[in-house]
Amino acid sequence: MPKTYVAFFDLDNTIFRVNSGKLMVEHALENGLMKRKDIFRTALLSFAYRLSLISAEMIMAKMSALLKGTSEKEMVQFSRKLFDEKLKEYIRADMVEEIRRHRENGGLTVILSASTTYMCKPVVEYLGMDDLVCSEMEVQDGLLTGRPKGAYCYGTEKVHRLYAYCQEHGFNPETAWYYADSHSDIPVLEIIGHPVCVSPDARLAAVARERSWAVIR
Template sequence: MGEPVDPSGAGGGNPGTGPRAAFFDVDGTLTAEPTIFRFLEYLLAAQGHPPSAYERERRRLQTMTTAGLPRSRALHMYFRNYAGLAADLVAEVGEAWFASELRGADLFNPTGLGAFRRHAAAGDLLVLVSGSFSACLDPLSRHLAADETICTQPEIRAGTYTGRITVSMVGQSKAAAVARLATERGISVAQSWGYGDHISDLPLLETVGHPVIVGDDREMVALAGRRGWTRLPPLPPTLGGLPTSP
């Protein structure tokens, strides 16, 4: 259950089945912490807000999710922080944020990143499927050389964030997006892999032939046991340091 995934044996495309892809959730799967929160902290600081502003907003959102607010609704609440901000400015700050993250060594989850690299070496189509958004994911996707990025779409009018979202890439939306991409690209979902760390990733994992649970979330560990799915446990902390190149 905890052995490293070796995708090389399944090949990057079998006759009659189409090419194979590896679909990765990002927050908690490829990254150690949610990108949307790490970015919001950076953005608020760049705007001159004290650290308490971020801490207050994070507590507010965590309180709502702990009380049972679905992740999809929490995402709507999160993007209210961007109302009135110029999209170009947010994208620019996103580039600076990611550069600052790479100067550290704790952005990526070594377990998920290791699996990503194995699929890259096998020649699979690499797809990020995330509830995060382009300001965070564009530089990350380029850094990892991902082939496709599917993510939440905040509403932008006249170059400005409205604070609303048009597409929430959480839960069942991930499965639907994967199915659409598979149809468009001729991908065999039966031959493809999916990686996730949270129960909201379940629809994504159920879409592919090779679901993999990353981490030690209690609900997901139990699910892996019931269904016989592969699980990749966290690597020891001593193995957590990562180079800045993928």
């Protein structure tokens, strides 16, 4: 059956009931991918972000730098193990049902997330989704360089990615769906035909009420 529209899904706090970043850091410490000093730096970055002292893009850049020299093969294996052992149990049953419904109705199902390819791909494969649009990390000679590849897929960058994806694949954003939880996704939610707020944060919930957007809690 040809795909007649596209349904995009955020990952953290949408498909997952949690933010995978915290579990990723714990798993990295347990498996030797990060040292304790790296965990401390990560905690400081997270605290600074919550105080609006640094941007999400800066966090992505600094987190990428911590993984400089890690083999891509090791990163793929690490992410798969993290998903199988910890993240899989946090998948929301209602999002599984939404993905199934869209597939049965002729929709292309795509993760649109600030998370990296390494985090998103196991989810796409496990849930039988069609594609992913996310942040990428630069690789040279099989090793992570410690730099992001291209722009961080966050905020307005998600808008650019969504428009580009729809144009490339022949979809109309006015018939598209997007499931997301955060106020940072408002730029995306307001340019598509079917915005759905999943357990939205306070700022997104207020906008959803004002604009009569669908809400799943």
